[in-house]
Amino acid sequence: MSFEPDALKAFVNRYLDTVVNGSADDVAALYAEDATLEDPVGCGEVHIGRQAIAGFYKNLGGAELTTELLSFRPGGNEAAFIFAITVGGAMRIEPIEVMTFNSDGLITAMKAYWSPADVTQL
Amino acid sequence: MSFEPDALKAFVNRYLDTVVNGSADDVAALYAEDATLEDPVGCGEVHIGRQAIAGFYKNLGGAELTTELLSFRPGGNEAAFIFAITVGGAMRIEPIEVMTFNSDGLITAMKAYWSPADVTQL
Numbered sequence: 074m075s076f077e078p079d080a081l082k083a084f085v086n087r088y089l090d091t092v093v094n095g096s097a098d099d100v101a102a103l104y105a106e107d108a109t110l111e112d113p114v115g116c117g118e119v120h121i122g123r124q125a126i127a128g129f130y131k132n133l134g135g136a137e138l139t140t141e142l143l144s145f146r147p148g149g150n151e152a153a154f155i156f157a158i159t160v161g162g163a164m165r166i167e168p169i170e171v172m173t174f175n176s177d178g179l180i181t182a183m184k185a186y187w188s189p190a191d192v193t194q195l
Numbered sequence: 196m197s198f199e200p201d202a203l204k205a206f207v208n209r210y211l212d213t214v215v216n217g218s219a220d221d222v223a224a225l226y227a228e229d230a231t232l233e234d235p236v237g238c239g240e241v242h243i244g245r246q247a248i249a250g251f252y253k254n255l256g257g258a259e260l261t262t263e264l265l266s267f268r269p270g271g272n273e274a275a276f277i278f279a280i281t282v283g284g285a286m287r288i289e290p291i292e293v294m295t296f297n298s299d300g301l302i303t304a305m306k307a308y309w310s311p312a313d314v315t316q317l
Contacts, residue, residue, distance in 0.1 A: 114270030114271055114275075115197055115271020115272065117271075144277060146308035148237035148306070149237020150237065151237060151306075153293065155277065167266075168268065169275040171293055184293075186274070
């Protein structure tokens with residue numbers, strides 16, 4: 074299974090838009106039922122399933138968010154990208170994320186790579 | 196298993212230096228015996244094992260290469276990064292790569308995300 078680069082980029086932009094403008098459940102609805110989410114990678118916690126994933130995004134709730142896609146690379150049914158997210162006008166993080174998509178364009182796996190060194194206080 | 200960000204960055208820089216200054220076998224020696232390599236992701240070909248990986252790098256042989264690490268993100272025993280590689284002074288590619296390392300610091304999986312749109316003729 075493979076998507077054209079433009080289709081993958083549209084999935085990623087839809088995700089970044091929904092993080093800003095949607096509810097936690099809206100974001101979770103972009104994931105497959107049995108999807109996995111690891112953010113940040115390496116901290117030992119992997120969120121499994123849409124309900125757990127909604128819980129992860131609820132923890133971001135309340136703050137004003139902005140997102141901006143900085144660099145995008147396609148890869149069949151995967152995509153890797155750098156984006157900036159600002160939280161409450163107070164901090165900016167620039168993770169590298171990798172996503173895998175199923176044939177319905179739903180995210181089956183998301184991994185976000187970043188560390189405290191990638192957080193800027195605004 | 197987890198590495199400090201500086202250790203992961205040193206692994207990545209060693210890899211980028213070896214791609215420029217080492218032989219294909221030198222680069223393959225940075226991989227675990229049973230490692231996998233997918234470059235570019237999504238084209239259906241995964242190189243499995245150090246011998247196949249050496250063959251992949253031999254195909255790059257001959258041309259003058261330069262590499263430059265542009266952005267780096269740590270993640271436990273993984274790392275994601277953007278780098279630039281120039282080939283024979285004729286083209287420049289900027290992939291996003293993700294690597295996983297074993298406890299010896301050898302690469303167990305490498306995935307490179309890029310497409311023709313990420314290639315610049317120089």
